[in-house]
Amino acid sequence: MRDILRTYLQSAGYEVQSAEDGLEAWQMLNSSEKPFDIVVTDRNMPQMDGMALLAKIKADPRFSDLPVIFQTGESSRESIVEGIQAGVYHYLTKPYDEKILLAFVAAALEDSRRHKTLRTRISNKKVALGLLRKAEFSFRTLSQVNGLTALLTGLSCNPEKVATGLSELLLNAVEHGNLGISYQEKTEMVGQGCWREEIERRLGLPEYKNKFVQVKIVRTPTQTIFTIKDQGKGFDPSPYLDFSPERASDLHGRGIALSRMLSFDSLEYLGNGNQVIATVNLPT
DSSP states (O other), X not given: OHHHHHHHHHHTTOOOOOOSSXXXXXXXXXXXXXXXXXXXXXXXXXXXXXXHHHHHHHXXXXXXXXXXXXXXXXXXXXXXXXXXXXXXXXXXXXXXXXHHHHXXXXXXXXXXXXXXXXXXXXXXXXXXXXXXXXXXXXXOSHHHHHHHHHHHGGXXXXXXXXXXXXXXXXXXXXXXXXXXXXXXXXXXXHHHTOHXXXXXXXXXXXXXXXXXXXXXXXXXXXXXXXXXXXXXXXXXXXXXXXXXXXXXXXXXXXXXXXXXXXXXXXEEEETTTTEEEEEEEOOO
């Protein structure tokens, strides 16, 4: 399987290094002069398994942003949640084909670049935002999502943790809310590598160009409360509030569950689903 994986990635233009097991992979990460961009690994391996390798990667500041994809035959909810909580980017359930693998890798690299950009922006804004108590914003584009996320997460005591979830909620408000992109449509866009281009195209259409997302922030001595409302038709959020084994190998669809589990202390959708309130508790 490792040789097939290497062939798939090399044929797409990626430079690939492979390891026999988790221990050798960790040694490669530590000794390489050139930084790696992504790790695709089995969960079950001799000497050091995928979970142990993942724990080492996420505990090391040099690699904490490195996306890790598990390829595994395990698709139970418990194993998925365990991996997600430990920091795995996604599960690639065996067997899979070349197209699915390359789509997963491309999506992981895009998210990694976005998170690195957010981290840089957050560090420049944190001090001044500590004085803010209430604010309201309107936005509509992808670039505004990144800028607003960096600005607003400076209100949290753990901005990098909150940034991932807040960015997901703001993106959802644009793509699924205002632009009306369905789950299946996004699956096709991500698989074809045209997601960003289609978002930009729709943003320029007459029926969408005057739609905005409203974000309200209230900061109390004990909480930071984000209220996000789009101008879409809404949706039923209940299937997406938790991880589903049936969607474990989908190219997307886990953002709300991730936000709820890792970024916020509470997450509540109101009305027809076009409004969400996300709360972060502050240290007392």
